[in-house]
Amino acid sequence: MNATLDKTSFEPRLTAFVCNWCTYTGADLAGTSRLQMDANVRIVRLPCTGRIDPLFIVKAFERGADGVIVSGCHPADCHYTSGNYHARRRFAFFKELIEFLGLPEGRITFSWVSASEGQKWREVVNDATARVRALGPFSGYPGTELPAWPAAGAPAPNPAPGGGGER
């Protein structure tokens, strides 16, 4: 997939906070099923979406992520509780917080991916990547130096200027 991409185009970096039981396992399934997808997402594994502190998201952007994915079990399917109740409340709360902090909403993707939804995980990854790619690099936190991407040696995509942060 990456091979077909225009190498000069902007390649965003996304951080995904996922729960251990559903989405992480769903992503494993995508792997065992050899579902090809964009290589822009780095997963941080947590026990449960309930563990996600909104500040993790803030931090991720601050440290140069262009987009964030938050994904856990389907409601009522949570490994830890019936109803995935707090996680859902938390999602709602995140949305408010995001608005309050002025975090870029279009760059954050919330989704539910179960252990059996490898296909859906691919869609979430590709959709989020495409969306963020279209938005361009994130430079919402003025003063934060955006480090080069990806790791040393690889061609660096054009960073913030010109790419146009949306604010």
Place this chain on the structure above:
Amino acid sequence: MRVGYYPGCSLHGTARELDESLRAVAPPLGLELVEVNDWSCCGATSAHATSHLLSVALPARNLALAEEQGHDQLLAPCAACYNRLASARHAVACDAALAETIEDVLGRPFPSTVAPRNLVEVLRARLDLLRERAVRPLTGLKVACYYGCLLVRPSEVCSFDDPEDPVSMEEVVTATGATPVAWRRRLDCCGGAFSVARTGSVVRLSRAILDDARSAGADAIAVACPMCHSNLDFRQKALVRRGEAELPVLYLSELVGLALGLDAETLGLGRHFVDTKALVERALASKPGPAAKPGPRPSAPAAAAKPASPAAAGTEAV
């Protein structure tokens, strides 16, 4: 209680006695009927059968008028009108796009705040007054309460009573002192809409209803719909078989009027095709006296006996 009044076309024609009896029982039951000015036809089955949009727009106009004229509820004594009004309101409530289209079509705002009410519902809400003022309880009269289709179906639109086992009409009849009989065709369709165009079906369906009421031992059938009335009363001659007695078909408001001590003429009982004389005589013969609960105002019927409510400010169109 002041309530908007939507007589509908039938009440100015074939169902005049429903109009007359309702206007007569209103004052003693503490109801002030205010006819909606310049109301138009609800579209009835014909609009319903041919154009969904029209079938919503025509009732909507009347609901909008009622609202403009300061009502929050609208009594439609004809079950068909009631059903059309309630259905229109329901359709608009469930479909935002339709709500917009309707405002365009009407050329007026239609926030749909007026709640349509039917005859049974309104009478049931005044049971206490009825019991108190029923000076001539219809003791011994066995009545088959006939709901038909349009009062209770579909239940998401007509939610005032249980769709399969309603009780409200029986409650009203009981309050008049009469005895509701248990029978099974009280929710069956009489063929309503095909009265003119497919009489054969109507004969089949209405006959079954009459037969059932008769075999349940009813002295009369109570109805709350002009279409049911016309199929069961107007057509009864064609329905009864040789040697069968005819069964009077009364509007619920007429029964209530009798119990309240109103006279047959005021109630329009003379307009029926099936003779009601015997029945009325029986009612009159029943000893006037305190109703189930002795009312504090035994003089009420005197006031009630005044015909054709002057309180109703509506214009007479026929």
Place this chain on the structure above:
Amino acid sequence: MRTHGTDAPAHGPLSLRAEMKERTGKNTARCYQCGKCSAGCPMAGETRLRPHDVMRLVNQDARARLLADESIWLCLTCETCTERCPNGCDPARTMDALREMALEASPGSPPRALLAFHRAFLDQVRWTGRSFELGLVADYKLRTGALLQDVATAPGLVARGKLGFVPHPIDGVKEVRRIFEACEEATRAASGKKEGA
């Protein structure tokens, strides 16, 4: 939900089931052919297609067959089927929509007597704002030629003061006419779109 008049869907690419959903908001696919609707339908003994047949044919996309069948016109709109359907399929509303579609497709399709009645009735409402029964019966009989049917009872009605002779148009009759026109306009726009598509 169907957006009335404005951008109603064209029936070409739509299956009948999908169009029905647009028109009625109900999913006919929920019907599992239990027949409870037909078991309670007062007309089931008289019609060729019973409510559950109609639902099945909708799901099988049998548009032409349904719209041409007299059965859809023999529904009394008594709502018994809808009330008792275990799946909220609303056969009565489906029949409404089919009749509407039949009229849109070919205004002459319904059985003559029934259409004549509905036409007569609605014309009255259109021209006076209300219906009045004597005129209605007369008009209907003119249209159907059933001159003698029921005539015997008319005098009885008159004698009982139940038939007014002269229709009085209401004050707002112009408004009512406009409503009729607007509805027709909206419907035409919708079907025009369909043909265009």
Place this chain on the structure above:
Amino acid sequence: MARIGVFVCHCGENIGRTVDCARVAGEIGKLPGVVHSVDYKYMCSDPGQALIKQAIAEKGLTGVVVSACSPHMHERTFRRAAGGAGLNPFLCEMANIREHCSWIHEDREAATDKAIDLARVIVEKVKRNVPLETIRIPVEKRALVIGGGIAGIQAALDLADGGAEVVLVEKEPSIGGHMSQLSETFPTLDCSQCILTPRMVEVYQHPRIRLMAYCEVDAVEGYIGNFKVTIRQKARSVDETKCNGCGACQKACVVKNVPSEFDERLGKRTAIYVPFPQAVPNIPVIDREHCAYFKGRARGMKKDACGKCKEACARGAIDFAQEDRFVTEKVGAIVVATGYELYSIGKDQPAAGLKGYGEYGYGTVPDVIDGLQFERLASASGPTAGKLLRPSDGKVPKKIVFLQCVGSRDPAKGIDYCSKVCCMYVAKHTMLYRHKVHDGEATVFYMDVRAAGKGYDEFTRRAVEEDGAVYVRGRVSRVYRDGDVVKVLGFDTLNGTPVEIDADMVVLATAMRPRKGIEKLAQTLSVSYDRHGFINEAHPKLRPVETNTAGVFVAGACQAPRDIPDSVAMASAAAAKVLGLFSNEMLEREPTVARVDAALCAGCFHCERVCPYGAVEHKEVRDRKGNLLKVVADVNPGVCQGCGTCQATCPSKSVELMGFTDEQIYAEVNALAL
């Protein structure tokens, strides 16, 4: 200073094909704190594991990162290896460069870059890992079984035979459940009582089973291996230690017309009663609602209105003054087996969203009955002594119509699921009927016949082929009384004609629903239930008898509509699970649990409110003199399941989830920035 070792696996070609493993090892080797970084073909092989052990020993590693497959695959393997070399196992973690990288990307360069990122993230995390000790909790080797139907009975017997102590709590005066009401049972048509009663007696006599009938579970505290259960012993008004079950009291009782619950209101019982003659325990109960003595008391009468039973009892067992008592039991595991009840067909509905069938006349037409009522009419122990007589006039019904799917598969009436057993019991009913009334006509209205079990379809076919049941495909619209007969209006959808039947009796095959009050019990036990109230299993396929609360298991019809064979299988499976649990002296748990820093905690107890398991307790902090300083949160490590919700919620960051601390996660996020 951290000394981290990194091991990059090729997984043969699985990783190596797309990820340049040598480059990954090289890049990661450059990170500060990484003292050892190598790549190898198969890390999980014995030589692979040996590499880790060797490096720990030789390089004095303080942390290990294996860059390989998913931790769900081999985390245990590598932690064991690290532990074997003397490193705390929780200092070893995996970076997933197979499922999350090599298998989902083709571009070698991009995949290698990503693999480097993923490994770096875990390196930064492991640097901050602390040694953790596996939690070990003792196990109380006693089990509580709630519900004494066939499922509860089976579970209790299997457990007790397996050596465990069992407390069996049944809310009714006798165990037996619905099976005791059935006449004969499909698919073999053997007599229900005949196979059930011996098992009930066995329960009663088993030395390791404590039977607590007429009791209910009031409260549950604790966690797997260590539950403390409070049980309410409802007042029987009969001293169980004195009563010998002679029955003299019941003969003497003056109140004789209470509708019998056991006979589904088709028979009568006395105010002091045992539900049925084979009841276990065979000790009567006074139904205070109907007893003349208690009614008199309630009305404030001075003189006792009755006392006949007391006079009749030679053993002085009647005790009007008895009150509810509470008993606590310590158990290590709980099996929920509370069974089902039938959908309520009449007007009274137990829950919002459920609607009865006004159109079927149940409750107003006496000859319209439900399935269990038919069982009682057909049962030799029933109110008619097994003669099939209709309730209205006691005549033998010559024509019975059965309606399937009443309540079930009917979203409009509130239930969309298939109740699974009713197709079978209707077929059974037609057979029982035809065996008793040879010239009787049995007509069944059905939509589908669902008979997917061993010998099941053969059974329903037999009803048709040999016993002459007539099956009509269609749902019935209306049932009403018409003089002496019950009219049934249906439609035959296969031949397209309306059907009208004059029946003598109509049997509604009503759906199974969960018991009333099950939600409350489920909440007491912290187990989840579905929107209908059925207890949720932990996994629909792989963990069918566990619940999402460790140590609580489920069996029988409280989990979904089930027949007896399924209920019994499930009960045995639950018992096996419990016995497996009890085979350990101690339970081992991952130490990923929350810990509160009492010094920081402000005592706001937000954590307590969000914890899905009730793991947060209150702890008093006192100074040396014993004065109360403050009350803080304290996480019970036995209960905590490690979800971390408390930590994300705590305003003062005083609670931390071991293994996923803020410090570790921030390190991971930071590591992504390079």
